[in-house]
Amino acid sequence: MDTNGAIVRVWNLANTTDNANFIFNDDITDAKNITHIETDVSAASFADKTLSTSVGKNQLKSYRVKLVASTALPIRLTEFTGVKQNGINKITWKAEEGIDFSNYSLERSEDGNTFIEITTVNGTRSTSYGYDDTNIDELKPYYYRLKLVEKDGSFFYSNIILVTVDPHVKDFLLYHNPVHSELKFQVILDKQARFDVWINDITGKTILKASPPLFEAGNNYFTINTSNLPVGTYVLIVRNPEKKFIRKFIKQ
Numbered sequence: 001m002d003t004n005g006a007i008v009r010v011w012n013l014a015n016t017t018d019n020a021n022f023i024f025n026d027d028i029t030d031a032k033n034i035t036h037i038e039t040d041v042s043a044a045s046f047a048d049k050t051l052s053t054s055v056g057k058n059q060l061k062s063y064r065v066k067l068v069a070s071t072a073l074p075i076r077l078t079e080f081t082g083v084k085q086n087g088i089n090k091i092t093w094k095a096e097e098g099i100d101f102s103n104y105s106l107e108r109s110e111d112g113n114t115f116i117e118i119t120t121v122n123g124t125r126s127t128s129y130g131y132d133d134t135n136i137d138e139l140k141p142y143y144y145r146l147k148l149v150e151k152d153g154s155f156f157y158s159n160i161i162l163v164t165v166d167p168h169v170k171d172f173l174l175y176h177n178p179v180h181s182e183l184k185f186q187v188i189l190d191k192q193a194r195f196d197v198w199i200n201d202i203t204g205k206t207i208l209k210a211s212p213p214l215f216e217a218g219n220n221y222f223t224i225n226t227s228n229l230p231v232g233t234y235v236l237i238v239r240n241p242e243k244k245f246i247r248k249f250i251k252q
Contacts (some may be wrong), residue, residue, distance in 0.1 A: 005030070012055035015028040026067040034062045044068055060168055063074055075123075075148050082163040089133040099124050105147035107132055112160060114236045134248055138169045166236040169192070171245075173174045174236060178250035181227040183236065184200060187198040187220050189252045197222070200235045207234065226251055 031044035031051055044063050045052040055061050091106060093164040093215050101123045107115035117129055136142060146158035171188045188193075198209040210224055224236075229251045238245040 005032075005064045005098045007034075007060075007064055008051065008063040009100070010053055010055050010058065010063075011060045012057060015057045017054060017056045018051070022053070024049045024065070028065055029068055030066040032064045034064045036060075036062060040061070045105045048238045054198045063247075075150070077146065077148065077158050080100070080146060080158050080161055082161050084138075084163055084166045086137050086244055087134075087166075087169075087248070089136055089144075090130065090140060091127070091133060091161075091163075093146060093158075094128050095123075095148075096127070097125055100151045102149045103130050104129065105149060107145050107147060108133065109143040109145075109160075110140060112162075115143075115145060115232045117147075136244050139165060139248075141165055142246055147232060148203065172238070172247070174249060177247075178252040179226050180252055181225065183249065185222055185223070185236065185238070186216060187238065189215055189217055189220065189243075191204065193242070194197040195238050195240045195243075197224070197238050198234075199224070199226075199229070200237065201231050202235070 008022060010020065010022075027049055028046045028051060031046040032040040033042045034040055040099050044065075046065070051063060051065055053061060053063070075098055076096040077093060078096060079092070081093070082089055082091045084090070093104070095104075103123055104121045105117050106119050109115040110120045118133060118135070121129055121131065133142070139231065141162060141164045143160050143162050144158045146157065147155050149155040172184045174182075174183070182230065183199075192214065194212050194214045196209075197214050199207050201207050207229065208226075209226070213220075213222055215222075231251055233248065233250050236245075236247045236249060
């Protein structure tokens with residue numbers, strides 16, 4: 001398309017006359033029937049964003065259409081990634097937003113087919129966004145996609161990404177979850193090491209801290225008395241300068 005407008009050619013290969021409407025993204029300001037050498041012949045029928053035409057059987061018709069250039073740039077997703085870190089699926093994306101963009105709906109799936117919305121993030125004209133998905137089973141892979149929604153309700157989906165299971169996830173197992181009077185975990189190490197062990201509430205406040213145990217190479221088992229913990233959701237942290245394990249659990 002140049003300053004003279006866009007050229008639209010319609011060829012009806014059917015054996016009957018056919019009526020067709022062509023809808024553009026922007027409003028039409030003028031439309032002309034033209035010859036095959038692009039000479040204007042007569043006015044063509046249009047309304048708002050729609051060019052209407054009737055084409056006879058085996059007939060080729062050409063039109064010149066002038067449009068109002070939109071001031072709104074479409075949303076463009078430039079990056080969408082996910083990684084597993086310390087038992088959390090960290091989802092990040094980058095985008096270039098137009099003025100008519102509304103929000104992102106982040107959706108998750110266990111099979112790559114059936115998705116559920118897990119959060120909505122409003123567009124802020126920022127270039128980078130992120131979400132930490134903590135409500136997961138570390139022994140399962142998860143699929144994610146973004147639903148990008150415009151202010152008029154129109155939307156499209158991003159590509160689907162997969163966050164796989166951490167190959168070292170079985171090095172640290174918490175059981176049983178939910179817990180009652182005791183929290184038990186197993187940790188597998190390749191060498192002897194001392195760890196700090198503590199429990200935070202969901203605000204990050206430390207609720208309970210154990211004496212730092214010395215774990216041996218191989219399988220290690222550790223028990224924490226949780227009988228005095230109020231019912232709620234907590235985070236277990238087991239850490240030293242080389243390794244860090246984080247697991248969320250529920251006290252009932």
